[in-house]
Amino acid sequence: MTSVVAAEHQPYAAHEGLPPPPGGWRRLLYPGFLRAAWMAPLFFGIGCGIVVLCRWWGGWHPIWFGEIIVLVGALIAAPIGFLAGVGVFDYWVRYAIGAPTVPEDHTGHGAYSWRDYFRVNTDHKVIGMQYLVTTVVFFLIAGLLAMLVRAELAKPGMQFFDNQTYNGLFSVHASLMIFLFVIPAFAGLANFVVPLMLGAPDMAFPRLNALSYWLLPIAGIMMVSSFLVPGGAFASGWTGYAPLSVHQPMGTIFFNMGVQWAGASSIMTALNFLVTIITMRAPGMTFWRMPLLVWANFTTSLLVVIATPFIAGSQFFVMFDRVMHTHFFDIAGGGYPLGYQHIFWFYSHPAVYIMMLPGFGIASEVISTFSRKPIFGYRLMALSLMAILVLGFSVWAHHMFVSGMAPWLRVPMMVTTLLIAIPTGIKVFSWLATMWEGKIHFNTPMLWAAGFVSMFVIGGLSGIYLGAVPIDIHVSDTYFVVAHIHYVLFGGSLFTIFAGIYYWFPKMTGRMYNETLGKLHFWLTFVGFNATFFPMHLIGTQGMPRRVSDYDPMFAHWNMFISVASFFLGASTIVFLYNMITSMRRGEPAPGNPWRSLTLEWQVTSPPPRFNFDEIPQVVGSPYEYGVPGARHAVLNGDRTAEEVPVH
Amino acid sequence: MSAHAEAHHGPPIAHQSSRVNASVLGMLLFIASEIMLFGAFFTAYFFVRVVNGIPWPPAPFELPVFVAGINTAILVTSSFTMHWALQSIKRGNRAGLQGGLLLTFLMGLVFLLTQAREYSRVGFAPHDGAFGTIFYCLTGLHGAHVFVGLSILLFMTIRAFRGHFSPENHHGVEIGGIYWHFVDVMWIVVYSTVYLI
Numbered sequence: 051m052t053s054v055v056a057a058e059h060q061p062y063a064a065h066e067g068l069p070p071p072p073g074g075w076r077r078l079l080y081p082g083f084l085r086a087a088w089m090a091p092l093f094f095g096i097g098c099g100i101v102v103l104c105r106w107w108g109g110w111h112p113i114w115f116g117e118i119i120v121l122v123g124a125l126i127a128a129p130i131g132f133l134a135g136v137g138v139f140d141y142w143v144r145y146a147i148g149a150p151t152v153p154e155d156h157t158g159h160g161a162y163s164w165r166d167y168f169r170v171n172t173d174h175k176v177i178g179m180q181y182l183v184t185t186v187v188f189f190l191i192a193g194l195l196a197m198l199v200r201a202e203l204a205k206p207g208m209q210f211f212d213n214q215t216y217n218g219l220f221s222v223h224a225s226l227m228i229f230l231f232v233i234p235a236f237a238g239l240a241n242f243v244v245p246l247m248l249g250a251p252d253m254a255f256p257r258l259n260a261l262s263y264w265l266l267p268i269a270g271i272m273m274v275s276s277f278l279v280p281g282g283a284f285a286s287g288w289t290g291y292a293p294l295s296v297h298q299p300m301g302t303i304f305f306n307m308g309v310q311w312a313g314a315s316s317i318m319t320a321l322n323f324l325v326t327i328i329t330m331r332a333p334g335m336t337f338w339r340m341p342l343l344v345w346a347n348f349t350t351s352l353l354v355v356i357a358t359p360f361i362a363g364s365q366f367f368v369m370f371d372r373v374m375h376t377h378f379f380d381i382a383g384g385g386y387p388l389g390y391q392h393i394f395w396f397y398s399h400p401a402v403y404i405m406m407l408p409g410f411g412i413a414s415e416v417i418s419t420f421s422r423k424p425i426f427g428y429r430l431m432a433l434s435l436m437a438i439l440v441l442g443f444s445v446w447a448h449h450m451f452v453s454g455m456a457p458w459l460r461v462p463m464m465v466t467t468l469l470i471a472i473p474t475g476i477k478v479f480s481w482l483a484t485m486w487e488g489k490i491h492f493n494t495p496m497l498w499a500a501g502f503v504s505m506f507v508i509g510g511l512s513g514i515y516l517g518a519v520p521i522d523i524h525v526s527d528t529y530f531v532v533a534h535i536h537y538v539l540f541g542g543s544l545f546t547i548f549a550g551i552y553y554w555f556p557k558m559t560g561r562m563y564n565e566t567l568g569k570l571h572f573w574l575t576f577v578g579f580n581a582t583f584f585p586m587h588l589i590g591t592q593g594m595p596r597r598v599s600d601y602d603p604m605f606a607h608w609n610m611f612i613s614v615a616s617f618f619l620g621a622s623t624i625v626f627l628y629n630m631i632t633s634m635r636r637g638e639p640a641p642g643n644p645w646r647s648l649t650l651e652w653q654v655t656s657p658p659p660r661f662n663f664d665e666i667p668q669v670v671g672s673p674y675e676y677g678v679p680g681a682r683h684a685v686l687n688g689d690r691t692a693e694e695v696p697v698h
Numbered sequence: 699m700s701a702h703a704e705a706h707h708g709p710p711i712a713h714q715s716s717r718v719n720a721s722v723l724g725m726l727l728f729i730a731s732e733i734m735l736f737g738a739f740f741t742a743y744f745f746v747r748v749v750n751g752i753p754w755p756p757a758p759f760e761l762p763v764f765v766a767g768i769n770t771a772i773l774v775t776s777s778f779t780m781h782w783a784l785q786s787i788k789r790g791n792r793a794g795l796q797g798g799l800l801l802t803f804l805m806g807l808v809f810l811l812t813q814a815r816e817y818s819r820v821g822f823a824p825h826d827g828a829f830g831t832i833f834y835c836l837t838g839l840h841g842a843h844v845f846v847g848l849s850i851l852l853f854m855t856i857r858a859f860r861g862h863f864s865p866e867n868h869h870g871v872e873i874g875g876i877y878w879h880f881v882d883v884m885w886i887v888v889y890s891t892v893y894l895i
Contacts, residue, residue, distance in 0.1 A: 146853035148860035251709035254720045321727045328723060331715035355731045363738025367835075376824045376831035378742055384752045384828030386745035393738055661709035 081137025093131025181238025249332025346411025
């Protein structure tokens with residue numbers, strides 16, 4: 051029987067990967083960048099046509115109106131044309147009209163050369179890498195914008211940019227870091243790791259997974275290219291408060307639409323994670339045996355699915371107020387300006403946890419593995435994630451203590467905000483207790499994780515200050531807030547992203563990174579980070595305002611110090627890039643399980659086989675039983691045992 | 699089994715760890731997300747109507763409650779024909795599937811066209827104060843969902859007439875149907891809050 055089947059499927063085994071594209075003009079119809087190159091302009095034209103027709107039919111003048119043409123043609127229709135061109139929709143279109151769909155021979159799955167990373171690929175491992183590389187590119191762009199901001203702030207007075215340009219710089223910096231780096235970088239890591247950890251061959255909806263990746267470069271390019279339009283980039287901060295953002299130059303709609311595309315991408319990914327985690331766990335993988343990274347992505351995905359539509363709504367309202375002259379936020383017309391902040395923060399406060407919970411998961415994996423001890427209080431760790439999820443929806447108005455909202459809202463919001471410190475504190479103490487008396491190996495991932503715990507505690511403490519109404523009123527819109535957000539998002543999210551990248555680098559690339567350079571990168575970043583952001587607490591309490599390009603000369607010395615430190619911090623990224631690029635090409639080949647970890651992704655080869663597992667593994671125990679004699683997480687391929695765990 | 703899997707280089711069959719079908723669960727989660735999008739629009743409605751307390755509808759304007767009520771009845775009926783279509787294919791009755799889907803599609807289309815007609819005759823525009831804004835944006839958001847639902851229905855109908863779906867394989871109808879029911883229920887909420895209350 052076996053031989054017959056093998057012969058039948060010989061053609062697929064003979065060539066690996068997609069068949070070569072057809073020659074001649076037919077190549078223009080083959081999914082890829084070539085087809086996207088003519089479909090995007092075609093759709094742009096269709097978008098323009100629809101606008102002109104509607105305006106002509108409705109009798110609105112002028113019929114050719116620049117801003118709406120840009121909005122509909124360039125920011126909505128052209129991206130859809132691009133997506134159709136690269137081939138994201140091919141299968142669905144054939145399915146929808148009932149045409150015979152291409153039989154799934156899995157040739158579009160997996161990567162055999164670098165070209166396979168530049169086409170629509172349904173393999174979660176390839177998509178994970180696509181996510182990570184794309185997000186690192188946007189991380190570098192956003193970092194360079196931060197350097198420009200610091201260059202302007204090095205001395206009091208105006209040196210390089212005018213006010214509007216400066217406002218654009220920090221707005222695009224923040225938007226890229228949040229929507230194009232932190233959120234999708236976590237999604238990328240999880241994309242690679244979660245199906246492996248669950249013992250699943252792929253995500254639940256591989257084609258949806260591909261679509262959610264391809265939305266990302268669209269959103270990023272949209273935000274970056276807003277610098278090129280008349281009036282400059284969107285300049286009302288990443289929060290884009292209305293009614294200010296309604297009356298900004300055209301760049302604002304690039305932000306509005308960029309957020310929609312990035313938001314759609316994260317909703318699709320989150321939905322995919324939830325379905326994968328619920329329906330595709332390996333036999334024996336009960337919820338209470340899932341690694342904490344999976345738990346973290348489960349809660350994060352719930353947050354994304356429930357909260358993200360609110361930011362979509364808020365950006366729609368701003369856009370409608372601009373282009374359709376509606377009155378959502380216009381007092382004269384009966385609108386309610388404060389509504390923007392309520393709706394925006396109802397997403398954007400949970401978004402803070404969207405940007406942090408996956409990091410908690412990564413830290414749990416790394417700390418347990420490198421301390422060679424079971425995670426302390428596993429169930430409480432999972433439950434505290436759920437507690438953060440629930441409480442996260444009840445604190446949004448603590449961003450609005452000085453906004454003039456109803457005063458009675460202040461105290462309840464303050465109480466729930468301070469309550470969130472409890473589940474977060476549980477997690478911090480669990481990590482400390484896990485490390486306590488462990489046999490700690492300070493490899494690079496562990497350094498980042500330990501650095502994360504210490505820096506996150508500082509950020510968490512300043513968060514408690516800010517949650518208290520009286521202190522918040524004093525330091526609102528000062529550098530104290532800037533310091534706080536960077537301690538939680540840089541010291542928190544970014545440190546855990548780096549921990550994750552170093553931790554799974556051997557698994558993703560099949561090669562080891564350079565440990566010395568990794569440690570050097572950590573220490574340079576750690577020192578540069580603290581030198582940059584710690585002094586901001588001091589000048590913030592003295593009243594240095596955020597989001598202003600000029601300031602009182604009394605802050606001149608500290609600002610010069612911060613700017614120099616930030617350039618040092620920026621330069622430390624070069625070490626990271628050098629390490630990644632050289633190790634990816636010439637690093638030592640990695641063994642399957644260099645960290646002697648118990649979770650499933652380490653029980654397969656590095657990089658993992660094309661379909662992750664030859665046979666779905668059987669899970670038999672907890673994923674963190676380090677140092678427990680005879681403990682096993684899973685049984686693979688019948689009798690082969692999981693990597694032996696040395697008893698210390 | 700494993701020899702077979704290796705031979706054709708396909709993935710191992712994933713373990714099904716839940717009784718819920720993955721696509722149904724995906725659609726339900728998507729609808730949860732959609733409800734929150736409507737939630738954002740209803741929050742704006744709340745701010746304008748409750749917090750600001752503007753008159754509803756403000757003096758010269760009137761809402762066509764009766765016509766919209768007829769329209770509501772049409773949309774609600776289409777939910778039943780959708781259910782009929784699904785039950786038919788579950789029993790292997792292809793004509794029932796085709797008829798049910800076609801009727802559902804036509805009723806949805808009538809709803810959307812009536813809505814468009816209402817827009818052109820209602821006497822105010824989105825820029826006529828916060829009332830017009832909220833009216834057009836809530837009904838328009840719902841109209842966009844009807845449009846998406848109609849597209850899904852169109853594809854299901856095409857597939858039904860080309861001989862797809864069977865008593866064993868009707869998830870395509872079931873999942874599109876869930877979305878259509880969601881669109882209907884959402885309209886009842888929109889109609890009650892915007893027109894009736």
